[in-house]
Amino acid sequence: MGRLVQRVKATRIDITGGRRVVREESLAVEEPLEVRLGHDSFSVTMRTPGDDFDLVAGFLVSEGIIFEPEQLISLRFCAGEDENGQQTFNVVEAQLRPDVAMPLPAAHRHVTTSSACGICGTASIDAVRKSSHFTRSAAVDEPFVSAAVLAALPDTLREQQKLFDKTGGVHAAGLFAPDGELLSLREDVGRHNAVDKVVGAAFRDRQLPLGKTILQVSGRASFELVQKAAMAGVPMLAAVSAPSSLAVELAQEAGVTLVGFSRGNTLNVYTHPGRVG
Template structure:
């Protein structure tokens, strides 16, 4: 890599190595049939697949999955960029028409959906009834704790992060990925495999903006609160309000904006 600094003497350019965030495709198969391909940062791929299936409403508990394993793909050499999931006999098979088989980039979690109605999957968890209360002072500490857990970001500067916190601000798990939706799926997949669903009394913190699909994923896992360091979208706010979730944006330093469910944030 050539680094250029116009403010430096002697031309301001030099060659040096650089660390880059890895990005590779992951194919998710259900009962040997391809369901989706997502561009992701390798690592925690089983959690990613489990979280994706949870977000899509195909599974609701770890017991719905008989096996989930990384498989060798068709690449030479094999990159093991395939996760094959076998669902329990009691789980209905996924819809097989092509409108439900989609490719997702690292920047969009719902690009291939046939319509907005297909995205708006209903959660089986009643997050509106969650009695969670979190002091604003505790929320203000979460971005720093998430940032401290972003080890790969320190090297590359190119990854999103998501983390699960308790109501007292205890970090339970954090994940990084080139895709913000993948980072969330990895967190939710971990929670599902750990038997923690629904995530009553927990907070999901993300390093970027609060988009519709991240709010949707949080709802599907039974999370009562989603907090982000950046802005929410209009659809994210509408969905959070509809679901009875608390949505916090621009969580930076000592300030934050609460866009839905303000009663859960105490001052």
């Protein structure tokens, strides 16, 4: 397993005092991860090493390729070495059940995603509308979490961010029960990767669809995070910052309660507010 933190030297400048001090800083590691379906390369994403099998499983769920654990036969690291001859663990091969509908050939589908954002756009909108295997909850207006519990989730998430404490440079996604219990938390330089890791862990534990849970994320609520929540059957996505207009549009259509600006004693519920008591 690759390291999560790298020590580097930085010159710290104190503008007020006019001082310059060279010291070591801890940075979150960012490395590429290639995802292969069988022997075919499918995607490359920039991520923080760790929970890579969860990341790949969650990514495949988000892409609508798999939705049942039996469809994923195995996950394994492929051989790969850096310039020092050390195993990099930067290639994961997923073996799917033969009857799983394969995506477009690698030559047409292969993309590189950054840690800033994942795959989004018209094709992704169509995918989430057509490929989600978990139906929208009929109880759209049934409260299952209180506003007070919802408002407290960002603080709970932040308290458990061990990698952020060391580096200050990663996002987090946490899956919560209606009473505020933290069920799962993952950190990554990419917010979409953190969500995929949470979804993938639940998928591998046979917990999908994730009914009556809240997915709390650091940062903003993008279209893609709503897409990932919908593909995993998550009924509520909450963020500490703002949602985008497309995120609200998709959440409304997909039956996802979208919460933004969840800070302190206030929050905004943009879609399906009946789930918040």
